[in-house]
Amino acid sequence: MKHFIYLTLFLFASACLYSQVSGLVADAETNQPILGVNVTGESSGTSTDKHGRFFIDLQEGEELTFSHIGYKKVMAVAKDGMKIQLHAIVLKSDEIIVKAGLTAETLQRSTSSVTVLNTASIKRADGSHFQDVMETIPNLNAAGGTSRPRYFQIRGIGERSQYFAEGPPNFSVGFIIDDIDMSGLGMVGLLYDLEQIEVFKGPQSSIFGPNALAGLISMKSTDPVDIFSSHIKLTGGTDNIQRLNGMINIPLGKAFALRVALESGSSDGFRTNKFLNKTNTNGRKENIIREKLLFRPSENFHAILTSFRAVLDNKYDAWAPDNNKDLFTYTNQQGWDKQETNAYSLRASYTKDKLDATFIASRSETDLVHAYDGDWGNDDYWLQEPYYFDPNVTYWKYEFFDSTARNRINQTIEGRASYGDVVVGYYTKSLEEKDEANGYLYGGDATLATSEFDLRISAIYGQ
Structure with a gap:
């Protein structure tokens, strides 16, 4: 109780x-x-x-x-x-400006379906390549047949490859870096010192030309400013990840400013080749240096000269016949996925009252090599169960190695003027590409082939 x-x-x-x-x-x-x-x-x-x-x-x-x-x-x-x-309040945020169109406009006023990633969003991804932010962009996918994404699909439309004999270099999804057309060459999409990424979804050919049937990806690096600043970052991680990022911004008198950014990184590639007994047969070694020179003699006129050199010396050994989950490969020949690009662009703008005039010129030259072990294995692998492929019985080896070497020179010139909401302009583009392929071609009917493309495009437009 x-x-x-x-x-x-x-x-x-x-x-x-x-x-x-x-x-x-x-x-x-x-x-x-x-x-x-x-x-x-x-x-x-x-x-x-x-x-x-x-x-x-x-x-x-x-x-x-x-x-x-x-x-x-x-x-x-x-x-x-x-x-x-x-009581409800208005949440204040920075205004988002879409810059890749014919005229700069706020995201709210844009009539296109567009996703914009600003500097803060890119930094939060803590990645080194456009591949690292793709998951945050709805309706955007990339083909997986290269060490870095080069071919994109928006809303299911776009190329998955550009192997030999698959047609001219005309892509459904455009890829632009600082006004330089890198469509089909998206490996150079490194993220360091970027100001903004814009992804336009749906047909954009009336604004961006034939390389934007399904949409366009535009990457813009940070412009120089008239204040000195610098930055350096070192990153290390498992799989022998090493990365160095550095930037310096230098004002040069009252009218000029220079900005230089460097990104250099490497890794072993998260694969173990059981036949070669190596862990770096899918490794990456990627470098880019970018220089931007700003000339602003007055409030009404400014020009920016951009140049960059990108060297991606990547290996390629990603596939296995048994699709194992341990990331083991069995190839006996080293694959490569290399790209070297030298490019520049000039953008000059004059603005007064409602008048806005813009001139853009660009040129890029790219050398690309994509090579891989086409049979994904070796003689010992194919001799074992369940394949039992014996060259001594068949009198030929199950051995294939495919390689494509490509050189592309791309030049564009554009001039446009707008007064209020009215825009008129002229655009011209020349593209020369030479391809040389070796391996199992046309179903085995050929082992060596070459091709050349010479494209000339001109357009007068208005809006």
Whole structure:
């Protein structure tokens, strides 16, 4: 009996110490209940249900805080049956400007379906290549047959490859870096010192030309400014990941400024070749250096000269016949996926009142080599179960090695002027490409082939 009395007194004291307070939270303007409002006291907390109700264990008289994204925070004294009204507020953020179109416009005014990644979003990804931010962009995919994505699909439309005899270099998804057309050469999409990435979805040919039937990817690096700044970053990780990033921005008098950025990285490539007994047969070695010179003699005129050199000396050994999950490969010949690009662009702009005139010129030359062990194995591998392929019986080896060497020179010139919402312009492009392929071609009918393309495009446009 004595124990029962002690227990009753304990429960009574607990109830006095911690009573339950309930209440309702609603929108001050519409008087509608608000779901998910955070209700916090000194040592306890809860949130409102879909009817705006909450229950929290504390004594009346304690101070409660009510907070929710998009509403002004409210503090009130706890009282059972209390009613709280929250006032909506406007969340302020930096205005997003879409810069890759014919005219710069806010994201809100853009008539295109476009995803914009600003500097903060790119840095949060903590990656080194456009491949590392692709997962954040809806409706964008890339083919997996190269060491880095080169061929993209937007809403299911786009190329998966450009092997020999698959047609001219005319792509459904354009890829632009600082006004330089790198369509089909997306390996150079390194992220360091980028200001913005814009991905346009749906047909954009009326603005960006024939390489934008399904959409366009535009990458813009950070422009020079008239304040000295510098940055350096060293990164290391498993799989022998090593990365060096560096940038320096130097003002040169009143009218000029120079910005130089460097990205250099390497890794072993997350593969183990069981036949060669190596862990770097799928390794990457990627370097890019970019220089940008700003000339701004007045508030109405400015010009930016951009040049970059990218050297990607990547190996390629990604596939295995058994599709194992241990990332083992069995090739006996080293594959390569190399790209060397030298490019420059000049953009000059003049603005006064409603008049805006822009001139853009660019040139790039790229040497690319894509080579791989086409049979994904070796003689010992194909001799074992379940294949039992014996060259001594068949009198030929199951051995294939395919290689494509490509040289592309791309030049563009564009001039346009706008007055208010009216835009007129002229665009011309020349592209020369030479390909040389070795290996199992045309179903085995050929082992060596060459091709040349010479494209000339001109257009007059208005909007």
